[in-house]
Amino acid sequence: MHREEFLAQLSSAGYDEVVTVTRDPDRALALHTHPFEARALILSGEVTIRIGDDAHTYRAGDIFHLAAHTEHSETYGPEGVSYLVGRR
Template identity: 70%
Template sequence: MHRDAFLAQLSAEGFHEVVTVTREPDVSLGVHAHPFEAKALIVDGEITLRVGDEARLYRAGDVFHLPANVEHSEQYGPRGVSYLVGRK
């Protein structure tokens, strides 16, 4: 997905807080949850998100969605990751 289309989609879906997140290479973040819903477009690098027993790899151009309060863990790729994320 392209940045402009993603930003338009976020706005249409009520995601009015949009930030860019950048994480260092080969770092992981253990199981945690956020009090907000998040929808993100991977801009560079890669991230693996694990929810329960399911892990999924996201790369540049991919979009992920996490509802509020869903426990998950994160693993950042060898080049790290940068993503544009809408929160609500």
Template identity: 55%
Template sequence: MERDEFINALKSEGYAEIATATRDANGTVDDHVHSFEAKALILHGELAIRIGAAEQVYRTGDVFHLQANESHSERYGPEGVQYLVGRK
């Protein structure tokens, strides 16, 4: 999915806050939750999200979705990751 198409989709789905996030290479974040729902498009790099025992790896062009208060951990690839995220 292209950036502009993704932004339009976010807006139509009610995501009022849209931002770009950049994370450093090989970084990690232990289990945590967000008080908001998030949907993001990977612009560059790699991000692995673990929910429970399942880990999913997202790469450039992939979209991930997290519910509000969904416990998860994050691991960033060797080039880090940059993603466009909508929050609601």
């Protein structure tokens, strides 16, 4: 998916905060939650998100969604990751 199309989808779905997040290579965030719902488009690199026993790796062009208060961890690939995320 392209950036402009993704931004239009976020807007129509009521995501009023949009930010670009960049994380360093080969790093991780331990188990945590966010007080907001998040929908993100991977711009470059990769991130693996683990929820419970389930882990999924997202790469450039992929979209992921996390409901508010979902306990998860994140691991960033060898190139790090950059993603555009809408929050509500």
